[in-house]
Structures are given as C-alpha cells and as structure tokens.
Amino acid sequence: MTTCGEFLVKQLEAWGVDTVFGIPGVHTVELYRGLPHSGIRHITPRHEQGAGFMADGYARVSGKPGVCFIITGPGMTNILTAMAQAYADSIPMLVISSVNERERLGLGKGYLHELPNQRALVAGVSAFSHTLMSVEELPSVLARAFAVFEGERPRPVHIELPLDIITASAEQMRVLPKPRVSRATPCIEQLREAAARLRAAQRPLLLLGGGCTDAQAEARALAAALDAPTALTINAKGLLPPGHPLLLGSNQSLVPVRQLALEADVVLAIGTELGETDYDVVFDGNFRIAGELIRIDIDAQQLLRNHAPSLAIQGDARLAMQQLLAELPARPADPHSAGARRTAAVQAQLAEDFTGWAHYRQLFDSVLSALPEARFVGDSTQTVYSGNHLVELDGARRWFNSSTGYGTLGYGLPAAIGAKLAEPERPVICLIGDGGLQFTLPELASAVEAGVGIIVLLWNNAGYGEIKRYMEKRAIPPLGVDIYTPDFLALARGFGCAAERARDHAHLQQLLREAPEDRPLLIEIAEAPPFHP
Structure with missing residues (x-):
C-alpha cells in the first residue's frame, strides 16, 4: 500500500523538490517512509530553527522553495522564528508538519505534542496554514502552495497532516504534473x-x-x-x-x-x-x-x-x-x-562618511581578492552592518543576511549551509558574530555531516557589542551584553571543522584559499588589534 506520506514525497519530487530539511520524530517517521526510495536529499539540522534557516538560504540561492519536514508541537514552535524571517523577506518555504489525529484535535487532553490550535499558531508567519482533512485534498493544497511561490509575493506555507492521514492509503492517487502559474501582468x-x-x-x-x-x-x-x-x-x-x-x-x-x-x-x-x-x-x-x-x-x-x-x-x-x-x-x-x-x-x-570604516573595507577587499566569486550569508553583526553599506557584488543573490526585515540572530550559519547546498560550486562565506553564533552553533555538526564546505568568518568582540554601544549612547548601564565567550576554535574542532585564528590580512587570504571543500572552516577575527592595522 502507498500511504499518504509516501505519495507526498513522490508528488514533491515530481514538482522539482530535491532537498528536504528536517529532524525525524515519532510523529513524522511516516513522512520519511518514501524518502529513501526517492531522489530527494535529506539534511538533518540540530534544531528546527536551523531547518528553517537552511531552507531559507537554499531558497534565496536556488529560487525554489525550501522544504522542511517538522514534528508536531515543539518542532513547529521551534521553526516559527525562521518562518518569520522568511515571511518578512518574501522567501518561499514549504513547511510540512504532522499534527495529532483528527479525532484528537483541540481536545486539550494532554496528548503528546498537543497544542490547542497548531494551524492558528503558524498562520501569522505564513501565506496560509492548512490542516489536511483527507488524502484527496493533498494535490490541490500543494498546488495552492506553489501558486504562492511562483505567482504571488512568495512567503512560507504550512501544511499539517494529522497522524491518521499520513498513514492512510493513497493507492487511488496519481502523481500530477505541476501546474504552471504565471505572475500578474501589470496594466x-x-x-x-x-x-x-x-x-x-x-x-x-x-x-x-x-x-x-x-x-x-x-x-x-x-x-x-x-x-x-x-x-x-x-x-x-x-x-x-x-x-x-x-x-x-x-x-x-x-x-x-x-x-x-x-x-x-x-x-x-x-x-x-x-x-x-x-x-x-x-x-x-x-x-x-x-x-x-x-x-x-x-x-x-x-x-x-x-x-x-x-x-x-x-x-x-x-x-x-x-x-x-x-x-x-x-x-x-x-x-x-x-x-x-x-x-x-x-x-x-x-x-x-565612510572614512572611519577603512578597516572594514580592507577586510572585504582581502576576502574578495582571495575569493572573488564568493557569496556572503550574514547574521546581525558588525561585519554585516558595515558590508551592507560598503560591499558591491556583480550579481544578485550573492549577499543576504538577517539584519533586514525580522532581524533575528542565529540565521547566518544554517542559512549559509542551505546556500551552499543550493549551489555547491560557489564559495559561501558566513558573516557572524560571537553572540549570534552561539544561537545555532550546533549546526556546525550538520554541515560536517552533510560535507558542506562553508567558511565561517567569526567577528569576535566578546559580547553583544552593537547593543552595548546602543545602551551607552543612551546612558543606560550596560547589562547582559558582556557575555561569556567560549573557545570557538576548540568548539569548532570538536565538531569536526577546521578552525584557525587569522593573524593578519595575508594570513586570512591564505586560510580562505586553502579552505577544505568537505567541511566548514571557522576563521576567527578579533575586533581589536593586532588584526586590524
């Protein structure tokens, strides 16, 4: 028997999906039954927020929707931040989740992963959120999702499948060709x-x-x-x-x-x-x-x-x-x-106006001299803020970050992984600070596991430097911004990454040119001298 979960995989593959991001759980294992027999690659993040950010980076580079398989309850609450960033920046993302059986929805009896109304929770960060109430609905709901991605302002779409629907028979269903949706022609x-x-x-x-x-x-x-x-x-x-x-x-x-x-x-x-x-x-x-x-x-x-x-x-x-x-x-x-x-x-x-930013300009000149075709995927950090003003590149989709729109921290690392998966041939540089990296640091393990050779350019100012300056400017005593800074080189090596501290610009360029292709390289740059002349 072909289950609805297996049919979903076949339909997604027929419509051009080649990568899925997700963490299997007891409520989603039936979505995974058909994946080993498909041509779809599965990437396992270490947190559902990482799954969403990876899907976001993948979508920005490929132009195709990033697809996630997410578990009921905590999986959905974990991915909401990533969906909100994608919603703010008009990024296509398809989030497929499980939900409790139809007969158990909304009862509040304390079932595993139960929420009062999961669909309503997600609706605010999606173009639409839909609960599948029959197997036969699936093709039309997927078609609606792809209509959003290809014909409207693209944004995340959430489709949740009750556990009894995932395992229901789909023998009667046939894989359909993807409907062609054109964008609105202006008057x-x-x-x-x-x-x-x-x-x-x-x-x-x-x-x-x-x-x-x-x-x-x-x-x-x-x-x-x-x-x-x-x-x-x-x-x-x-x-x-x-x-x-x-x-x-x-x-x-x-x-x-x-x-x-x-x-x-x-x-x-x-x-x-x-x-x-x-x-x-x-x-x-x-x-x-x-x-x-x-x-x-x-x-x-x-x-x-x-x-x-x-x-x-x-x-x-x-x-x-x-x-x-x-x-x-x-x-x-x-x-x-x-x-x-x-x-x-x-x-x-x-x-x-930019005369005081010479050290940032020199940093980017050094990076682009070593890797002129690089793509930059950034978090909210000083190198991103300065680069937003200083850096110009020949070609779209080569510079994006989370300093715009929703403005979350922790985006840069997993989004860079997704970007590299979408176009493996192009160097990808993750611009991130020591504070932001600690949000999603475990995704280094995901990158090692997937053989993704990104370069993590870590700007280390031992805390939330930008917020500290913001507080001081307003005569607010800095509190909560001078955070404990771990040994990132040791942590990265423990995850299986290469890791070095750049001594100067020449050393930085050498590290960039010699970066491994099959695992991340973390390069730490201290905000203070001696790195900056």
Missing part, C-alpha cells in the same frame, strides 16, 4: 503613463528591492534608460555591478542619498517595501520623498504601505521593467551623463 496603460512621467523627469531616482532579483538584465537596462541614480535594498545587491556610474549602493539611510530622494522630481520604486531596515536603519524617520512616487509591486497591499504613491502598479517586476523599456529610449550607461554626475557627487560625500 499596460499604467505603465505607459509611468513611462511618460519618467521621460519628462529632470531628476529621476530609481529604487530597486528584492522583488527584482530575477530581473538583473532589465534592472541594468532600466537604470541606463532613465539615467537615474539607483539605490538597492540589501536583498537587491548585485543588480547593478560595482563601479556602475549610477549605483548609489544600499545607503538610503544616509544623508547624501536622502537628500537626493528629496530633490528627485520622479522616484520609481520597484519590488521594495520602502521599509525601515533598508531606508531608515538610523530610526529617525527622515527618509522622505518630495516629488512624484511611482511604485510597482506584485503585492497590491504593499503598494500603499510606508510611502503613498501617485501611481501604483500591481504586477511582476520583470514584466513591468520589460514593458517600461519598450516605452523608453534605449541608451547605455554613460559615466559622463547628468545622472552619473549626480551619483558621483553623492558617492564623494559617502566616501567622506
């Missing part, structure tokens, strides 16, 4: 109106967000066609290459870029929330738009949040850019154009 008349306003603009500004990551060629062509200085959110880094004459970087929270936004007569914002963690990391509310604002987003509600537009266009970013380009005069990026001169003036001001 052509609105786009023509937008193009007309942009053609008439004297001081245009282009703001691109993570919703544009699949439209790299179009983004570069659009910036040139508009001759518009272009700012990128953290999740949009790489859409314009380093040294592009119109690139402002991800510096929307800094005064020179904010002044440019105030002076712009037309601002075009595509695939961006215009949210706080990309436009106001100084938390003063001073990112303002004085001219016309044209917004394009796949999420109709998001079009009206944060900054009200004069023209709101719902639709897929890539399709919208293609149509706008058809309405605009084509031209190459010109380093001597009016837009390039406006950009250069802002970049000169930013260079003065």
